[in-house]
Amino acid sequence: MPTHIATRLIEAASRIILGKDEAVRLALACILARGHLLLEDMPGVGKTTLAHALAHLLGLKFQRIQFTSDMLPADILGVSVFDQRDGAFRFHPGPVFSEMILADEINRATPKAQSALLEAMEERQISAEGRTYPLPAPFFVIATQNPADQIGTFPLPESQLDRFLMRISLGYPDPASERALLAGEDRREMLARQPPVLAAGELDTLLTASRRIHVGPRLLDYVQALLARSRESSDFSTGLSPRAGLALLSAARAWALLAARDHVLPEDVQAVLPAVAGHRLRPAGETPLRPDELTRRLRDAVPLP
Amino acid sequence: MTEPRLRPDQSAWLLVCTILSLAPHAGHLPLSLIGACSLLLGWRGLLAHQGRPLPHRFLLLALAASLVALVAVEFQRLFGKEPGIALLAGLLSIKLLETRDIRDARTVILLSFFMQMGLFLYQQNMGVAALALAGSVATVAALLSLEGRADTPRARTLAAARLVLQGLPLMAVLFILFPRIQGPLWGLPADAYTHRTGLSDSMAPGDVARVSESGAIAFRARFEGDPPPPAERYWRGPVLSDFDGRTWRQGRRSVAEAPAYRSQGPAYTYTLTLEPHNQRWLLALDFPATAPGLRYSSDFQLLAQAPVHARQRLDLVSHPGTPVGLDEREAVLSQALELPSGSNPRTRALGARLRAEARANSDIPALAIAHFRASGLAYTLDPLPFGRDDVDSFLFDTRQGFCEHFAAAFVVTLRAAGVPARVVTGYQGGEINAVDGSFVVRQSDAHAWAEVWLAGKGWQRIDPTAASAPRRIDGGLAGALPDMNRLPLLVRNDLPWLRTLRDNLEAIDNRWNQWVLGYNPARQQALLSALGLAQADWTTLIALMAAAGTLVAGLLAAWALRQRSPADAIDRDWARFCQRLAAIGLPRETWEGPLDYAGRIGHQRPDLGSTVVAIATDYAALRYGMASTDPLARRRLHQSIKNFRPR
Numbered sequence: 048m049p050t051h052i053a054t055r056l057i058e059a060a061s062r063i064i065l066g067k068d069e070a071v072r073l074a075l076a077c078i079l080a081r082g083h084l085l086l087e088d089m090p091g092v093g094k095t096t097l098a099h100a101l102a103h104l105l106g107l108k109f110q111r112i113q114f115t116s117d118m119l120p121a122d123i124l125g126v127s128v129f130d131q132r133d134g135a136f137r138f139h140p141g142p143v144f145s146e147m148i149l150a151d152e153i154n155r156a157t158p159k160a161q162s163a164l165l166e167a168m169e170e171r172q173i174s175a176e177g178r179t180y181p182l183p184a185p186f187f188v189i190a191t192q193n194p195a196d197q198i199g200t201f202p203l204p205e206s207q208l209d210r211f212l213m214r215i216s217l218g219y220p221d222p223a224s225e226r227a228l229l230a231g232e233d234r235r236e237m238l239a240r241q242p243p244v245l246a247a248g249e250l251d252t253l254l255t256a257s258r259r260i261h262v263g264p265r266l267l268d269y270v271q272a273l274l275a276r277s278r279e280s281s282d283f284s285t286g287l288s289p290r291a292g293l294a295l296l297s298a299a300r301a302w303a304l305l306a307a308r309d310h311v312l313p314e315d316v317q318a319v320l321p322a323v324a325g326h327r328l329r330p331a332g333e334t335p336l337r338p339d340e341l342t343r344r345l346r347d348a349v350p351l352p
Numbered sequence: 353m354t355e356p357r358l359r360p361d362q363s364a365w366l367l368v369c370t371i372l373s374l375a376p377h378a379g380h381l382p383l384s385l386i387g388a389c390s391l392l393l394g395w396r397g398l399l400a401h402q403g404r405p406l407p408h409r410f411l412l413l414a415l416a417a418s419l420v421a422l423v424a425v426e427f428q429r430l431f432g433k434e435p436g437i438a439l440l441a442g443l444l445s446i447k448l449l450e451t452r453d454i455r456d457a458r459t460v461i462l463l464s465f466f467m468q469m470g471l472f473l474y475q476q477n478m479g480v481a482a483l484a485l486a487g488s489v490a491t492v493a494a495l496l497s498l499e500g501r502a503d504t505p506r507a508r509t510l511a512a513a514r515l516v517l518q519g520l521p522l523m524a525v526l527f528i529l530f531p532r533i534q535g536p537l538w539g540l541p542a543d544a545y546t547h548r549t550g551l552s553d554s555m556a557p558g559d560v561a562r563v564s565e566s567g568a569i570a571f572r573a574r575f576e577g578d579p580p581p582p583a584e585r586y587w588r589g590p591v592l593s594d595f596d597g598r599t600w601r602q603g604r605r606s607v608a609e610a611p612a613y614r615s616q617g618p619a620y621t622y623t624l625t626l627e628p629h630n631q632r633w634l635l636a637l638d639f640p641a642t643a644p645g646l647r648y649s650s651d652f653q654l655l656a657q658a659p660v661h662a663r664q665r666l667d668l669v670s671h672p673g674t675p676v677g678l679d680e681r682e683a684v685l686s687q688a689l690e691l692p693s694g695s696n697p698r699t700r701a702l703g704a705r706l707r708a709e710a711r712a713n714s715d716i717p718a719l720a721i722a723h724f725r726a727s728g729l730a731y732t733l734d735p736l737p738f739g740r741d742d743v744d745s746f747l748f749d750t751r752q753g754f755c756e757h758f759a760a761a762f763v764v765t766l767r768a769a770g771v772p773a774r775v776v777t778g779y780q781g782g783e784i785n786a787v788d789g790s791f792v793v794r795q796s797d798a799h800a801w802a803e804v805w806l807a808g809k810g811w812q813r814i815d816p817t818a819a820s821a822p823r824r825i826d827g828g829l830a831g832a833l834p835d836m837n838r839l840p841l842l843v844r845n846d847l848p849w850l851r852t853l854r855d856n857l858e859a860i861d862n863r864w865n866q867w868v869l870g871y872n873p874a875r876q877q878a879l880l881s882a883l884g885l886a887q888a889d890w891t892t893l894i895a896l897m898a899a900a901g902t903l904v905a906g907l908l909a910a911w912a913l914r915q916r917s918p919a920d921a922i923d924r925d926w927a928r929f930c931q932r933l934a935a936i937g938l939p940r941e942t943w944e945g946p947l948d949y950a951g952r953i954g955h956q957r958p959d960l961g962s963t964v965v966a967i968a969t970d971y972a973a974l975r976y977g978m979a980s981t982d983p984l985a986r987r988r989l990h991q992s993i994k995n996f997r998p999r
Contacts, residue, residue, distance in 0.1 A: 263976045310977040314945035350942035352923050 052249055053079075053305050056104060059244045063100045063234055064093060066224025072305055073215050073322050074101060074189075079257045079301035082212020082294065083168050083188040085203075085326070090193060092217045095149060096234050098189040102147040105250055106243035107187070110145035112164075114156035116199065120163035124173045125180075138175060143167050146183050150190040154200040164188065165207050185250065205329070212294050213322040214338075253304070260300040261310040265352075269313050270295060272349045273320075277328060282344050284331040291327045298323045317346050357453055363400050365494035365508070366460050367393065370448055372490040373464040374441050376471050376483040382426040385438050388419060392445035399449075412450050416443065437470045457498055464491045478864045489513050521904045529897040531890035532873040550629040551777050551798055553590050555600040557742050560756040560777065561733050566795035569627055570779055571635060572862060573791040576621040580637065582781060584672060586801065586813060587635040587793060589778030591651040593688050595767075597695040598742060600760065600775050603687045607655060611648040615641040617673025622791075624666045625865060630659050635778055635793075637670035638813070650684070651774075652676050652811070663869055677810040680772075685805060688772035696741040696764055698748050703768020714806050716769045717814050720762060724819045727751060729758070731821035755817045755824070759800040762816035772805040776813070780824075786852075787859035799824075922986060925993045926971050933964075936998050946972045960998055967992055 053075075060071045074097060077084045086094045095111070102109035112123060125141030142148070143164065150164055167173050168188050172181045190211070192203065208214070220228060231237075245253075270292055278286030287295075296311070298319040303311045324345065325338035336344070358366075371393060378386050392415075399406060419442040420430070427435040444463045451460055468484040468491070493512035497503075503511075550570060551563060571587075579585070593603035620637055634646070634654040642648075643666070647655035656664070691700065702723070710716045728751060735752040738745035743764045746757045753761070759775045766773035780799035785792050801815040817824055880888045888896070930940045930949075938956065940949045950968030954961030970989045974982070 261976075261978045263978070266976050310973070312945055312947060312972050312976050314948050317943070317945065317948075347941075347943050351945060352926065 051307075052245065052253060054307065056244050057305065059104050059241065060100055063238055063241070064097050065228050065231075066220040067093070067097070067217055070215055070217050071097070072302075073213060073319065076298055076301035076305055076319060077213040077215075077322070078105065078187055079253055079304060080212060080294075080297040081185070081187075081254060082298065083190070083210060085208070085211040085214040086189060086191040086216065087194050087214055088191070088216045088218065092219060093234075094191045094217065095151065096238075097217065098147070098149040098191075099235075100238055101189070102149075103238055103241070104244045105147075106245045106247070107146040107185070107250070108183070109147050109149070110142045111149040111151060112142050113151045114153050114160065116155055116157060118156045118160040120160055121175075123160060123163050124167065124175055127176050136176065138178070138180065140180065143173065144180075144182060146185055147187045147189065150188055152192060153190040154192040154202050156201065158201055158204075161201065161203065161207070164190075165210050168210055185254065208326045209288075209290065211326065212298060213319070214326040215322045257301045257304045258297075260303050260308075262296060262300065263310060266311050266313065266316070269349070269351065270316060273316070273345060276349050277324070277345055280345070280348060281331060282336070282341065284329040287324060287327055291324060294327075295319065295323050313351055320346055358451065358457060360400065360403075361503075362457060362494075362497045363451070365490075365497040366448060366451060366457055367397055367400065369464045369487070369490040369494040370444060370460060372487040373467040374444065376480065376487070377437065377441055377467065380434070380474055381438055381441060384422060384426060385442060388422060389441055389445040392442075392449060396445075396448045406449055406452060409450070412446055415449075416446050419443065419446065433473055437467075437473070440467060440470065454498055457494070461491055461495050461498075464494075476869055478861060485516070489516050492516055518908055521908065522901060525897060525900040525904055527868075527871070528876070528879070529893055529900060531893045532871070532876050550627075550631070550795060551589050553592075553602055553631065553633075555590075555592055555756055555760075555775060555777055555800060556598055557738065557757060557760070558754075560798050560800050561754040563798040564733065564754075564796045568795050569858065570629075570793050570795050570797065571624055571626040572865075573625070573782070573793070574623045574789075575791060579622075579782075579784065579791055580620055580672070584637075585781050586638060586799075586815075587779040587782070588638055588653065588776060589635050590633055591649075591653055591774060591776050591803070593651070593684075593774035595690065595692065595760075595764070597692040603651065603774070604683060605650045605653075607647050607649050609647060610642050611639065611652065612650055613639060613652065613674050613676040615639065615669075615671040615674050617671045619669050619671045621669050624668055625862075625870070626660060626664045626666065628660050628662050628664075630661060632656050632659050634660070634664075634666060636666075636668055638672050639670060639674040639676055641669045641671060643668060650681075663865055665866075665870055665872075675810050677805060678808070680805055680810070685772045688774050688805060689767050689770065691764065691767050696743045696768075698741075698744045699761065699764050700768040702747070703765050703770075706765070707769040710769070713771055714809070716766060716771050717804050717806075717812075720765050720769070721814070721816060721819045723765075724758070724762065724816055729753065729820045731755075731758075731817065731824060756800040758816040758820065759802050762802045762814070766802070766804055774803050776801050776803050780815075785855045785859055785862070787855045788862060790859070790862050792858060922971065922974050922989065925990050926975070929967060929971070929993045929996060932996060932998055938998075946975070957998075963992075963996060964998075967996060 056075060057068075057072060060075065061068055064071050074084055078101065086097070088094055098111075099109065101107075121141065123141050123143050125139050125144065127136040127138045129135075130137045148164075153161060153164070163173075167182060168186075171184070171186050172179050174180075192200075194202075219225070228234075273295070274287050274289075274292050277283055280286075295316060299311045299315040302315040302319050303309075306315070308315075321339050321342040324342050328338070328341050328345070330336045330341055374389055374393075381389075420439065423435050423438045423442065424430055427438065429435055430439065440463065444460065444467065447456070447460055447463065451457055464487065468487045471480050471484050474480075489509065489512045492515050493508045496508060496512055496515075552559065573579075590602060591605075592600035594601040619641070622637075624635070626634060632647075632655050634656055636654045639652060640646075640654050645657065646666075647657060649655055654668075706716055706719045706723070710719055727747065729747075730752045731754070732752050733754060735746070735754065735757065736750040738750060742757070743761045746753045747761050747765075756775075756777075763773040763775050777798070777800045779793045779797040780801070781797045782791050782793035784790070799817070801813060801817065803811045804814050805811050877886075877888070880886070880893075885892065885896075926946070933940065933953065938953055944952075946968040947965075950961075950965045953964045957964075967989065970985065970992070974985055974989055
């Protein structure tokens with residue numbers, strides 16, 4: 048039964064990332080929905096630790112890429128080098144060839160370097176010197192960016208944001224969790240001692256199970272009503288695309304799986320709505336609303352029977 | 353504000369509904385007009401197919417003018433049923449060529465409905481009803497296409513069929529309760545009753561044979577008890593005693609409300625359903641007793657009060673043994689002896705010879721029959737052409753003839769011998785439809801025979817055809833003719849499967865006639881009396897109709913509401929649950945999902961928590977889970993919500 052694996056996973060992750068149950072759950076759901084995750088927060092709140100913990104607990108090969116302004120696409124994808132012994136070019140794969148990538152501070156790199164990664168995310172393969180190289184499967188990207196830090200950065204354009212299934216932020220921990228964090232041992236060491244929760248193949252089982260979660264006609268009605276509302280309402284300048292609708296459904300499925308349920312409820316959709324729709328909705332009007340306020344308005348505007 | 357332009361699929365539907373509304377009219381429109389309509393419709397289809405613009409208004413005006421001219425030439429007039437329908441058909445075809453927006457499209461649809469109704473001005477059988485129904489479905493589909501979005505033709509047709517189906521109960525109410533009046537609802541134009549085959553009130557050589565070539569049903573009968581044996585199945589029609597040497601016509605007679613004879617002897621009781629033949633006479637076995645609403649002529653014909661333009665049901669009792677004309681008037685008898693001078697000299701000579709041979713007048717018919725039998729006359733549908741004197745040619749030269757020749761020759765012979773005689777036309781025979789047991793008489797059973805007046809015996813039926821072709825009387829036309837090929841396909845004996853098919857179709861058709869077309873004021877009254885509403889006048893009927901119509905509409909609406917899905921019972925239960933919680937100050941937010949709501953209530957009212965969570969979990973699983981059709985779970989939810997009384 049894949050659901051108890053999910054429960055174990057949440058427990059283990061919550062032991063390491065203290066007081067961030069919601070964010071941990073969302074991040075897990077994002078991965079179970081085969082989506083890429085964008086973490087938007089200030090430094091030092093545990094973005095890297097979260098990414099690291101997820102990769103470790105899921106038993107994925109982890110690679111961190113620190114993005115800088117002088118970065119070139121080849122620094123991410125890899126490069127072909129002339130091999131004197133063979134007398135031919137040989138492709139040296141870059142850090143992107145890993146099961147889970149932490150793309151740290153993605154907004155520091157130039158759009159050129161950014162788009163190299165974003166294309167790899169979309170295609171799940173890369174092209175170099177006229178040849179294509181498939182990326183490992185599964186392949187997840189957790190990108191981080193600091194919204195407050197605007198000088199000398201290249202914020203991701205809206206169209207690129209769409210490539211991330213979810214955007215979440217962690218925020219400061221509550222006092223109790225912070226206390227435990229300060230008093231407790233180093234998280235990295237803790238993580239190193241913790242064995243991976245998932246055995247080989249169990250992640251695949253979870254990914255498949257997530258896709259099989261039942262979505263009934265009434266739930267589709269609800270999702271369609273949300274989409275329609277986002278397009279009609281004067282609160283938003285652009286509504287949600289059909290792709291956003293699909294993203295909402297697959298994220299809600301993964302959320303339902305984490306809740307050990309075999310069907311999706313409106314609650315699941317509402318739970319993932321801020322993370323999935325927040326970076327896809329554009330507010331209209333003079334005073335821009337915060338993303339979570341925006342998605343709350345959308346949720347409140349669509350009644351359930 | 354301009355109306356929106358038509359989409360391609362809307363134009364296509366309009367074309368389809370026009371074609372389906374016009375095609376059934378092809379049977380009675382002149383060929384030139386069918387051609388013109390086909391050309392116009394084909395042109396419209398081609399323009400739509402190639403996406404080209406519609407023709408200019410002036411061209412259409414010219415086309416319309418020439419179409420009116422065409423109708424005027426074909427019919428020699430512009431008013432009346434036939435030119436009217438023809439004009440409408442042509443103008444509908446032209447209208448399609450200038451149909452650009454929704455408003456035009458509505459006109460086309462209205463006209464299409466009118467054309468379907470127009471079909472019933474010609475015929476009211478089941479086939480026509482089916483054609484009109486098909487046309488209606490297509491027209492409703494076209495109407496549907498005007499509203500809302502494009503859809504697949506299949507889905508559109510199904511939707512239209514569903515709408516038409518939903519209209520059927522209302523149709524039944526209107527059919528049963530609409531106040532009926534005798535005859536057609538509105539005055540039909542003078543040309544409304546044309547093109548009917550059947551006997552006529554005169555008989556020239558070849559007339560009956562021509563009628564016999566039609567397999568159409570002349571009338572049906574249903575006997576109480578056994579039908580008469582084949583040799584007794586003489587259905588008496590027009591009596592012809594005036595002979596001009598070639599053509600036989602009805603003689604002098606008077607009409608009364610009661611027969612000139614007193615019925616006696618055993619009787620056959622039967623119901624006769626006569627197909628319309630546009631004549632006043634009715635058909636009956638010899639000799640019908642008095643029945644209300646009928647007329648009786650002095651030559652013992654049964655007559656209707658007015659020409660029979662619509663199918664008519666008659667309840668009759670016939671007494672074959674009734675003696676008639678025992679004291680016949682002199683004028684009638686002298687007319688029954690008249691022969692035009694100089695005609696048929698050889699037959700006259702034969703008559704004189706028979707008279708000389710006979711000891712009494714009453715022997716002459718038998719002598720004549722014997723002579724007929726001896727001269728080897730052949731019974732055939734298409735005899736050789738006769739010379740100047742038909743009867744002479746038949747009796748002495750060609751010796752081939754159909755029943756009317758036999759009857760005419762016999763009557764002339766007897767008149768020449770001084771015995772009053774006349775020709776009677778009608779139908780002889782008929783057969784029983786094995787499917788519904790009704791007795792069917794066709795035009796091919798048309799027959800002519802003779803009546804002879806003998807002192808002390810009155811008018812006696814003698815069938816000279818029986819002398820030469822006895823099988824005509826016992827086995828019908830098909831049994832008597834050597835060559836089947838000229839017979840109507842449906843009357844032939846040699847195709848049993850075809851007969852079975854025909855019997856079945858005609859049985860269905862008979863039901864239709866009896867129950868749908870035969871539903872006249874009398875039957876409506878009978879039905880209403882059976883319902884305890886004797887003497888319902890038209891105001892009662894209209895009130896009843898309104899009530900029944902409202903009832904049907906209400907039932908349909910209730911059905912449609914329930915039809916939304918049985919799952920809505922779940923919604924109703926859930927709404928009740930939420931109402932009860934709202935009543936104790938715990939309303940659900942409009943957007944709140946069941947589990948969130950239950951969780952919140954669990955926090956606020958821990959005492960209700962477990963019940964509320966259990967109900968909400970059941971509801972969520974039923975509503976959004978895979979078990980939404982599980983009746984057990986549904987009943988459990990219903991029960992637990994019913995019992996849920998929070999305080």
